[in-house]
Amino acid sequence: MKKFGSYAIEDGFSIQFRKNKISLTKTGEDSYIYRRDHEGESASKTVFSSKKGKVKLAIYPVRPIQMPRRLAHNIMVKLESPIALPPKSSVTHHLTMPIEIGVFTISKKSNYMIDAFSLSFPKYGLYGTPDMGYICRLHNSTISSEEEAVQYEEAEIIMKFQNKSANWATIHKIVMDAYMVDLYLSGDTVYLEASNLVIEDGDVASLFLNNKPPLQGLEEVPVAAESVKKFRLGFLDRTGFGVEGKFIMEHGY
Amino acid sequence: MDWIDTALPGFGFTAGQLLFALIVIVVGIIIGRLARMTSNKVLSSVMSENASNLVQRIIYYFTIIVATLAALSYLGIDFTGALLAGGILGIVIGFATQSVVANLISGIFLQIDKPVSIGDPIGIIDEHLYGVILEINILSTSIRTFDGVNLRIPNEKLFTSKIHNFSKYVARRVVISVGIAYREEMKKAIDVILKTVKENSLVLAEPAPLVYVDELGDSSVNLSIRVWAPSSVWFEVRTQIVQQIKKVLDEAGIEIPFPQRVIWKGESST
Numbered sequence: 072m073k074k075f076g077s078y079a080i081e082d083g084f085s086i087q088f089r090k091n092k093i094s095l096t097k098t099g100e101d102s103y104i105y106r107r108d109h110e111g112e113s114a115s116k117t118v119f120s121s122k123k124g125k126v127k128l129a130i131y132p133v134r135p136i137q138m139p140r141r142l143a144h145n146i147m148v149k150l151e152s153p154i155a156l157p158p159k160s161s162v163t164h165h166l167t168m169p170i171e172i173g174v175f176t177i178s179k180k181s182n183y184m185i186d187a188f189s190l191s192f193p194k195y196g197l198y199g200t201p202d203m204g205y206i207c208r209l210h211n212s213t214i215s216s217e218e219e220a221v222q223y224e225e226a227e228i229i230m231k232f233q234n235k236s237a238n239w240a241t242i243h244k245i246v247m248d249a250y251m252v253d254l255y256l257s258g259d260t261v262y263l264e265a266s267n268l269v270i271e272d273g274d275v276a277s278l279f280l281n282n283k284p285p286l287q288g289l290e291e292v293p294v295a296a297e298s299v300k301k302f303r304l305g306f307l308d309r310t311g312f313g314v315e316g317k318f319i320m321e322h323g324y
Numbered sequence: 325m326d327w328i329d330t331a332l333p334g335f336g337f338t339a340g341q342l343l344f345a346l347i348v349i350v351v352g353i354i355i356g357r358l359a360r361m362t363s364n365k366v367l368s369s370v371m372s373e374n375a376s377n378l379v380q381r382i383i384y385y386f387t388i389i390v391a392t393l394a395a396l397s398y399l400g401i402d403f404t405g406a407l408l409a410g411g412i413l414g415i416v417i418g419f420a421t422q423s424v425v426a427n428l429i430s431g432i433f434l435q436i437d438k439p440v441s442i443g444d445p446i447g448i449i450d451e452h453l454y455g456v457i458l459e460i461n462i463l464s465t466s467i468r469t470f471d472g473v474n475l476r477i478p479n480e481k482l483f484t485s486k487i488h489n490f491s492k493y494v495a496r497r498v499v500i501s502v503g504i505a506y507r508e509e510m511k512k513a514i515d516v517i518l519k520t521v522k523e524n525s526l527v528l529a530e531p532a533p534l535v536y537v538d539e540l541g542d543s544s545v546n547l548s549i550r551v552w553a554p555s556s557v558w559f560e561v562r563t564q565i566v567q568q569i570k571k572v573l574d575e576a577g578i579e580i581p582f583p584q585r586v587i588w589k590g591e592s593s594t
Contacts (some may be wrong), residue, residue, distance in 0.1 A: 185360050195525075206554045
């Protein structure tokens with residue numbers, strides 16, 4: 072059964088994401104309690120009002136920046152084994168990246184995120200040195216020629232690697248700005264937008280997010296946290312990393 | 325144009341000289357204004373508005389004073405007496421306001437050097453003061469100490485002190501020492517602690533946590549636990565993992581010994 076989507080707000084509504092149970096309880100004429108229980112214990116609870124069916128509940132994948140708290144806006148995808156690229160060559164691989172599940176109340180005028188949770192165990196890593204680096208949400212990814220993302224936990228990355236330099240290049244990890252990331256859906260399978268990583272020269276790589284689905288027939292996730300949308304529209308470029316400087320591969324600390 | 329060379333009655337200079345002196349002053353004012361506008365563009369990006377305004381005013385008035393003195397000197401007015409009096413007055417004022425001037429200069433350098441910024445949690449080591457920077461003014465800096473007291477520090481004191489800025493970098497290291505009894509298996513203790521810190525979501529996976537035998541102490545084998553955490557949650561991580569380590573060592577039956585001393589009682593020779 073497809074779980075990502077929007078739902079009418081009804082007393083007794085419930086949906087399960089592994090150990091997380093989401094439920095709605097009516098407490099007054101237009102008043103509801105949203106509750107999320109994790110392994111039977113209350114993990115989140117919000118009271119909200121919904122006037123005569125004008126508000127819906129939406130559950131969609133969101134960028135992995137909420138959990139356990141907003142500490143990082145970069146994602147570091149660490150490859151299970153390095154990818155070695157010959158000079159002037161390209162290859163496409165399937166990777167994975169973490170996602171979180173966002174719960175929204177949506178109306179015609181605006182959306183509001185009432186909860187976000189992760190089915191995976193979030194870890195952070197430092198990319199670079201403490202004085203020059205970035206705190207990143209860390210994710211260990213498999214490398215495959217087919218889809219391997221764990222449902223509700225990971226998104227599929229179909230990334231084209233291009234080595235335009237005259238030397239061999241080895242890629243161990245990929246860092247991207249989560250605020251730049253668009254997610255697409257096919258049923259409950261989540262995809263990162265079409266992306267390619269280009270090595271121009273030396274050990275500097277540029278990641279390009281191309282603002283289109285990686286496969287035909289995918290729909291863009293229709294609801295995102297408002298603040299993220301505004302931030303993106305206001306400050307970020309659509310290509311590159313959107314932060315000063317480029318990420319240098321293997322400049323680990 | 326004869327009036328240019330006409331000596332002004334009662335003065336030792338001509339109308340032309342006076343006109344030239346006035347032009348020098350006007351040019352000085354224009355240069356002062358231009359210097360102020362230029363410095364505004366340059367300084368506004370490196371220091372606060374207050375400090376920038378102050379420096380601009382100093383530049384402006386200094387330029388006008390220099391132009392005026394040059395003009396008066398051209399007219400043959402002798403400044404020796406005035407300079408002597410001004411010098412003595414300057415020394416008196418300098419002694420009286422040296423702390424103010426020192427704070428003012430330090431305030432300007434604080435704005436340029438930027439060892440701290442508003443919102444930074446800092447520690448002034450020599451003074452044993454810890455808190456968050458609220459405001460950096462031209463003479464003093466306000467700090468909200470961690471126990472909730474507003475503290476005003478003269479800029480000279482702040483600028484010449486050793487300052488720890490706890491949020492300058494994105495990550496900080498947490499170091500904890502724990503001793504285990506000599507009879508305990510070291511590897512088991514290290515594995516248990518390492519697993520615990522790795523299970524803490526806020527402990528950075530990279531750089532990897534490190535647990536090792538630091539020293540063979542008097543009463544215990546001392547382990548050092550070194551993990552990195554985002555600076556914003558450093559204290560939280562530290563408090564969490566100290567508690568978690570005690571808990572898992574207890575659960576694993578690994579003893580954290582009290583300080584102990586073996587007393588050897590010698591036998592009597594008689």
